[in-house]
Amino acid sequence: MQVIKLKSGRKIVFRQLKSVDFKKVYRWVKSIEKEDTFIMLNAAEPVSLKEEKQYFKELPKKIRQKKLVKIGVFDEEKYLGSCDIEKQGKRQGHVGLFGIVLSKECRGQGIGFKLAKETIKLAKEKMGIKQVVLNCFANNKAGINFYNKLGFKQNCRDPRSVFYRGKYIDTIWFYKDLR
Ligand SMILES: CC(C)(COP(=O)(O)OP(=O)(O)OC[C@H]1O[C@@H](n2cnc3c(N)ncnc32)[C@H](O)[C@@H]1OP(=O)(O)O)[C@@H](O)C(=O)NCCC(=O)NCCS
Known part of the structure; x- marks a missing residue:
């Protein structure tokens, strides 16, 4: 667990997800689906409770x-x-696929930058990742x-x-590259 102090003085916590977080994370997924932001999650193709349970089960x-x-x-x-990096398979074991989404209310305060830096550092240390890759919607300025x-x-x-908001x-x- 890591306590992060923002410029505003606000303190937030970076930590691993626990099984007791399941309900709040699922509620959060629903709010992000509803927002319809620049990621794959969307209310027209919702994540089912069963899928989320399976995801949480496989996570540890x-x-x-x-x-x-x-x-x-987490705020309290x-x-x-969250931010994650997934190691790719076979000849791409040195490559990690990056993903990040934060609630709308906490964007633009430097949290994402600190979180991404920390996740990349961990991916290098723990999984030997040498290159991080990601795919971003071209209209996501x-x-x-x-x-x-x-x-x-x-x-x-x-x-x-991708098909996004009718287009x-x-x-x-x-x-x-992390070398
Ligand atoms: C993308 C996202 C993770 C960034 O996290 P964040 O905490 O809002 O970003 P930060 O406050 O750490 O900002 C870091 C930099 O990102 C850029 N940035 C962040 N918000 C921006 C905005 N609204 N407009 C333009 N640039 C922005 C800036 O370069 C900023 O640096 P600066 O503050 O020196 O100008 C967050 O906005 C988010 O969750 N968006 C919705 C989901 C998403 O788009 N995920 C990425 C999919 S590829």
Whole structure:
């Protein structure tokens, strides 16, 4: 567990998710689906309770097996989101797939930057990740600035690869070498 002090003086906590967090995380997933932000989660294709239970069940095993690092953000006990890096398979064992989402209320306060840095550091230390990759919606300006600030480089564009709010949108692959 890590206590993070923001510029505003607000303190939040980075820690691993526990099985007792399940209900609050599922409620949070529902609120993010409803927001319909620049990620795959959306209310038209909701995550079922069964799927979320399965995800939570597999989480400790994946972490133990060094296939995943995931850090949750909490304000007291309120869940605010997470960042994870999943190790890829076979010839891509040095590559980690990055994901991050925070609640709307806590964006733009430097939490995401600190959280991403910490998750990348852990992925390097615990899983030997040498390159982090991710796919960002091309219309996600905050996301693009965010990855540029973190030192990611843009790689290639997948044309019309997601259907978002009634339109086909390009996505951009980013990568960051950790060597
Ligand atoms: C993307 C996200 C994780 C960033 O986290 P955050 O805590 O809001 O970001 P930070 O406050 O740490 O900001 C870091 C940098 O990101 C960029 N950024 C963040 N919010 C931005 C905004 N609204 N507009 C433009 N740039 C923004 C800026 O470069 C910022 O650096 P600066 O403060 O020096 O200008 C968060 O906004 C989020 O959860 N968004 C919705 C889900 C999402 O888009 N996930 C990524 C999918 S690829």
